[in-house]
Amino acid sequence: MTPSLTQRLGYLFGRTLPASMSDWVLRDLTGPGATRRYLLRILIPVIPPLLLFLLLPGPLWMGAAMMALLYIPLVYFTVALMYVYRRHRLVQHGLDPALADAETRARGAAERAEYERRHGRGGAGHTG
Template sequence: MSEPTTPNLFQRLRYIAGGKLPASMSQWVIDDLTGPGAARRYMLRVLIPIIPPLCLFLLIPGPLWMGLAMMALLYLPLIYFTAALMYVFRRARLAKHGLDPALADHRERERAASAREVYERAHGRGTPPGGA
């Protein structure tokens, strides 16, 4: 029987909490951290679980706006730092799973190479028309 290549529910929850998956799931980890929707998944995994504890501020006596303001004072910087540290986080997760951290910016490098090729063609520096 071959090893599974995608995590079950328990493994996925452990992975979201920072745990390591077996080596047989390396491709799934790469796709999760660098594939389409990786940024959205990362942001949601950090920003959604913190909402219930922040709602405890609504239990503090006083006007509703005061509890909401206290929540915002914590949540807005969290959003900023979560987005700012996304690249660092992805590299660390790849390294933790024994994968090359350079995979974190693989898609960006492909996009930059494609844009450079288009630029060079447009400005006469690329392959001449006719492909010779």
């Protein structure tokens, strides 16, 4: 099931979707393209208000510098808080917050298994 337009708009503004849409929420927050969607949802809508700085009297570079002073930290904190946001939204929809990094843990487990397959468990037989 996918949300209707009004449900999707509510979801974008932080509302909870019905339990019947849990699979859609899980795919949205953890599926392919989840990082891109998260960044676009936060970083694109703030650009038009920031463009108002270009209307201030003075050199164009000054308005651009004021925009950058606000936008660069926003990008930094948006990326830094992505994991926290995903966990919050999963909990908000009654899903396990551990799903926020399930792909990363699975990748790490696969890398560890490959390492142990190549080198033996705990580096047995290795002399320094």
